[in-house]
Amino acid sequence: MAHSDGITKPKTRRSKRFLETREPKLLENVKNAMIMKGGNTSQTVTQALKDIYSLKKPNAVLYKKKNITRPFEDSTSLEFFSKKSDCSLFLFGSHNKKRPNNLIFGRLFDFHVLDMIELGVEKFVSLSEFKISKCPEGTKPMLVFAGEAFEMDNELKRLKSLLIDFFRGPTVPAVRLAGLEHVLHFTAVDGKIYLRSYRCLLKKSGCRIPRIELEEIGPSFDLVLRRTHLASDDLYKLAHKQPKALKPKKKKNISHDAFGTKFGRVHMQKQDLSKLQTRKMRGLKKRKGEVVAEEEQRSEPKVAKTES
Amino acid sequence: MAACSVEELLAKAEQEEAEKLKTISVQKELDLDFDVGNLLACDKNRIESRDFKEQKKEDFLRVLARDNTQLLINEIWKLPTERVEEAIVAKLPEPATRLPREKPPPKPKPPTKWEQFAKLKGIQKKKKTNMVWDETAKEWRRRWGYKRANDDTKDWLIEVPQTSDPNEDQFAKRVHAKKERVAKNEFNRLKNIARAQKIKTPGVGLLPRTKQSKDELSRAVSVAKTSTAFRGQVPGPTTQRKAPQERRQEEEVRASHRGLLQREAEAAGAPEGHGQQEAQAGHHQGREQTDERGGQRGGRVQEERTQRGGGREAQGEGGQRKRRQSWRRESRRRREEERETWETLRSSTSCC
Numbered sequence: 001m002a003h004s005d006g007i008t009k010p011k012t013r014r015s016k017r018f019l020e021t022r023e024p025k026l027l028e029n030v031k032n033a034m035i036m037k038g039g040n041t042s043q044t045v046t047q048a049l050k051d052i053y054s055l056k057k058p059n060a061v062l063y064k065k066k067n068i069t070r071p072f073e074d075s076t077s078l079e080f081f082s083k084k085s086d087c088s089l090f091l092f093g094s095h096n097k098k099r100p101n102n103l104i105f106g107r108l109f110d111f112h113v114l115d116m117i118e119l120g121v122e123k124f125v126s127l128s129e130f131k132i133s134k135c136p137e138g139t140k141p142m143l144v145f146a147g148e149a150f151e152m153d154n155e156l157k158r159l160k161s162l163l164i165d166f167f168r169g170p171t172v173p174a175v176r177l178a179g180l181e182h183v184l185h186f187t188a189v190d191g192k193i194y195l196r197s198y199r200c201l202l203k204k205s206g207c208r209i210p211r212i213e214l215e216e217i218g219p220s221f222d223l224v225l226r227r228t229h230l231a232s233d234d235l236y237k238l239a240h241k242q243p244k245a246l247k248p249k250k251k252k253n254i255s256h257d258a259f260g261t262k263f264g265r266v267h268m269q270k271q272d273l274s275k276l277q278t279r280k281m282r283g284l285k286k287r288k289g290e291v292v293a294e295e296e297q298r299s300e301p302k303v304a305k306t307e308s
Numbered sequence: 309m310a311a312c313s314v315e316e317l318l319a320k321a322e323q324e325e326a327e328k329l330k331t332i333s334v335q336k337e338l339d340l341d342f343d344v345g346n347l348l349a350c351d352k353n354r355i356e357s358r359d360f361k362e363q364k365k366e367d368f369l370r371v372l373a374r375d376n377t378q379l380l381i382n383e384i385w386k387l388p389t390e391r392v393e394e395a396i397v398a399k400l401p402e403p404a405t406r407l408p409r410e411k412p413p414p415k416p417k418p419p420t421k422w423e424q425f426a427k428l429k430g431i432q433k434k435k436k437t438n439m440v441w442d443e444t445a446k447e448w449r450r451r452w453g454y455k456r457a458n459d460d461t462k463d464w465l466i467e468v469p470q471t472s473d474p475n476e477d478q479f480a481k482r483v484h485a486k487k488e489r490v491a492k493n494e495f496n497r498l499k500n501i502a503r504a505q506k507i508k509t510p511g512v513g514l515l516p517r518t519k520q521s522k523d524e525l526s527r528a529v530s531v532a533k534t535s536t537a538f539r540g541q542v543p544g545p546t547t548q549r550k551a552p553q554e555r556r557q558e559e560e561v562r563a564s565h566r567g568l569l570q571r572e573a574e575a576a577g578a579p580e581g582h583g584q585q586e587a588q589a590g591h592h593q594g595r596e597q598t599d600e601r602g603g604q605r606g607g608r609v610q611e612e613r614t615q616r617g618g619g620r621e622a623q624g625e626g627g628q629r630k631r632r633q634s635w636r637r638e639s640r641r642r643r644e645e646e647r648e649t650w651e652t653l654r655s656s657t658s659c660c
Binding site: 187238 | 325345349354376378380396405408410411
């Protein structure tokens, strides 16, 4: 009952909370990923899926059973799974003669497939082969993309956006400086994509900012781009549409000129000019018996210049 | 000598500091793009394939990663920090990369019928307290819900009012009134949902379905008959035009049946079910006979209508007995209407 819509009301508070977490909201939850296997998988693929699951814990579900579907041909079973487990990212691993060690990264919008990119694993070193202590799970990783191909090639641009979506954790307002341990580095060179995962050690340097030393901890992948199924432009635009309530409110009465000076308008109340504090000159002081014509001055509520 | 050593020491210290400062600076051709909200850095510099192949891949990648991470850390350290429970925390800005949403943004719900009326009249919502003082129980009880205050269905003693029937069950009356109110509320809630989703539900009538149930068909027919009544006369077999021969034969049949019916009407005071059975039996015979005449009447309909209640049988035969609007029938109808609406909604949502 994906659209309960108030027809069947939840009877317990727990079920009500469950439905509330799943309904569309202004500020969305962290995207969950579902990791599943295809009809035939090799040892490499299963180990790779397990490693990525450990990178993505706790916002991921790893399915144990094999699913005999082909995402590029028929995505209905993927959509059904995403509805049931409320996941909008998926990783599908399979292995056959034509496409050995295949990983399909994908994301969904409104439980329909948005983008799917197929990557082949050429070399894979698993987590267990690095005998170093790892980062605790759930740490927000730092993501670094290197290589101009990520900006030039259209497909790689989408892949970059997909990988950011996949591996960035929850959006947090603040981060503990000592807790910045995990780095995921993606390099696009020679038509291949290299994924390396490091643990960064903050060493003392002369100043406040520490010096970074890296040691490799995590799984390392050498990937090659195979097929892609990218969303059409309108669907992509629709998926990016943010509700108006989230837009930052524009501050009124602030304008900038060509030089960067900040302008604003100051609205003054009616002033009592006789009580105005001006520079006092002794010669002009009012003496008893003298009649001094008062000039009428109008101070206009004009533009006040403030240096920004 | 001491002076020299002091100078040397100072020079050494300066050198070391300069080295350390060098260590956090990284030289790059193009500056990186930072999205600190996502802890993201993008390096657009070209990676020469020659460099890449010369060295060992891992070392090259590690060096590259170290440089880029150093630049990212430099950026992060520029952010304002604060101390939260013994940890220094940097405040992150909003993520700058635009990423697609998971689900479409929520649509505002259209106001319900009451909300529209309240807006029109300018009625404000008044906050009511959850607990109400219950005099009989001498404690604070909920205003609604489990063990509510002033629950009239839970009274152990009800005074029978002067005007009411002494044989009426007052307790059952109250329980029934409550059920009516609950059903009405539920019905209105479903109507609001249907209005919000713009699903058309028939007030009275048949839903477009392949198989209609007997009850629905019979009800639809009875409603249609009442609505097409002319001068108070409900269309039936008597009001239909027939050939003179047919009409004569029918009158004979009807006369023989009238005797049967009178006996059944007396038996109607007895349990309804019993009377229904007899009526059915009687009508069954009648149906067979009239069918022989070749009349294309809803013979089945007549049979069904007799199921409704003893009082209605005579109408089909042209009797002028007033239809007894018993409250039992009314509530049943309402409950069935509600079930219908529920099913429409369920079927429509299951489609989408």
